[in-house]
Amino acid sequence: MRLGQTSIIYALSKFVASGIGFFATIYLTRTLGEEIYGFYAITLALVSWLGLVKGVGFGNAIIKRMSEGEEPDAYLAAGTLIKTVLTFVVATGILVFQDQVNDYVGQPVAEFVVLLLIVSIFTGLVNAALKGSHMVHIYAPLSTLREAGRSVAMVALVVVGWELSGMLLGHALGTAVMATIGLWIVRPSFVRPRWQHVVRLFDFAKFSWLGSMRKKTFSEADILILGLFVPAGFAGIYAVAYSLSKFLEIFGSAIQKTLFPEMSKRSAQEEMEMIETLTDDALTFAGFFLVPGVVGAAILGDRLLLVYGSGFDIGHWILVILLVGLTIYTYTKQLLNTLNAIDRPDLAFRANGIFIVANVVLNVVLVYSIGWFGAAIATASSAVIGFVLSLYYCRQFIDVRLPVGEIGRQWIAAVSMGGVVYLARAFGEANLTWVDDYNFAFVVLLVGLGAAIYFVILILISRRIRTTISRNLPSDVPIAG
Known part of the structure; x- marks a missing residue:
């Protein structure tokens, strides 16, 4: 397959x-x-x-x-x-x-x-x-x-x-x-x-335990530290925001798990150029859903969180910051995946160790100083540190070039989508005041509209996306043009 x-x-x-x-x-x-x-x-x-x-x-x-x-x-x-x-x-x-x-x-x-x-x-x-x-x-x-x-x-x-x-x-x-x-x-x-x-x-x-701790640190250290410094209600809203952001990270994790055995095999055969290609593919598609998720959360995050109940909308910008951090973290995971595949778990171990220390220290300092927003900022900041380190270590062995062009096209499509969704939200809020409790249906319609616009624009402006979709369809479809 x-x-x-x-x-x-x-x-x-x-x-x-x-x-x-x-x-x-x-x-x-x-x-x-x-x-x-x-x-x-x-x-x-x-x-x-x-x-x-x-x-x-x-x-x-x-x-x-x-x-x-x-x-x-x-x-x-x-x-x-x-x-x-x-x-x-x-x-x-x-x-x-x-x-x-x-x-x-x-x-x-x-x-x-x-x-x-x-x-x-x-x-x-x-x-x-x-x-x-x-x-x-x-x-x-x-x-x-x-x-x-x-x-x-x-x-x-x-x-x-x-x-x-x-x-x-x-x-x-x-x-x-x-x-x-x-x-x-x-x-x-x-x-x-x-x-x-x-x-x-x-x-x-x-050697493998620190990788597991890195996952736990990113996903749960902030909630544990929030439990020390803020009321449980804030921790509950934060947990809901994090679960929403993780939903958009699934595809990036799937890419990581799927590519590892192939990269490991290529490494054993010393096919380093193929590993470079696979790493480039991983970085290109890791943020495929997360990039529009960041823009969508900025525009609809408050209404999306209101689906969970009144009061949850105060986590709007927590959700946005978490999605930014998770996007960077997903790119980091692809690079760490490459390090493990080329049999350099020692460098992945080192990067994980620094990431964990940074995450925990920043969480404690920022949550204590500025409250629950500090947890989200600490998570995003530690993701940046992990990304820089993993990229540095990878470049010692392979020619890793960030696919800036493709990622940029994803952002162009996402921002264009955001403009349309913003106008649609404004129009709906001005004309649906006579409908009681319309929030859930309204959010579903806006999310569906945004997803459709994002994918259409991205297919139009990215030949690589068109080619990749065509190659992975169950039958030949002339989408690549």
Whole structure:
């Protein structure tokens, strides 16, 4: 299958999963409000970071060793043993310091944190087994079903009046059920691991753990720090804004995951010119949805956030700043992907380390100084630092030239789209005052209009986009002209 088609299939499954979560979140925020959703977001961020402590890169190590094809079940068993021991230590610590955990979150959630940790180790092991067994084609749709099951369980328990407890328990139940289905699909043989399996897992994990921490830092460090300095309601609005921005980053992540094995193979064959071409492709298309997302958020962000309930619109410019940061971060991930593919994880490790320190320090300083806007500014600023470093390291080995022309055309199309959407919004607001609660339908129409205008303009002004679309259609269509 063509690389472009593979990226699209992966991205579509993620778009469906995010869409399901989008509508579930709307119901939850409208029903419970931003404060309770803030408690939920802070709890999940805490679980995620504690989960990183118990995993320390062993998830990626399990995938790597299982994919090599030699004694995969033994490596899965060794990884399960390691992660179980680490989880037991972390869970014990949570129960011992449960008063401090509850005080930090602002609600009695320590037992739920332990439950979610246990579910996360189970899910992580199943995901690693699926990927390591070359069942990514199953993992992607299963992750969509997991999001659906989780959303249904959360909404159902909130409907019966469980509020925050229902959200946390529903999250755990929906995740565990889908993980059980994944385990049934993999059906590993339970074997007794040897010490050499543990050692080989550690040999890989000692380099991969910082990459995992970089992801957690970018996605959740700001929410954890917000939990220290601002009310939970602000953290809830921030979490909603971040989830919206991540929706537009899916395609960039799909490109990264799809290109890595191809770039790794080309590197082994010393085809550096092809790696340069693939890196250029990655940088060209990574911001394909994010660039118009930045412009669209600037014009419609307040109305889009109002879909989640009254009061959420104060996160308008938080959303814009986060999208700017996420756009830069997505370009950074493509460059780090190249470094790993050409077997320079040491440089990726160094770039990740500096990025993490910058992100955490800036978050603490700026959130303490100027409040929740500081978290968004810190996230965007650390993304810039990561991009500069990763570009510098890549240029030591390959000729990386930023596709300024293509990215510029994306911005031209996005700004042109923005002008039309701005006028359409102004016209609609002036003539729809007689309609009650028209916001949701109005936003959907404006987003659809903007997307159509953006893609039409981009196809008209970019020959490369036309050619790429034509090559990846299931049949020959003369769009390239």
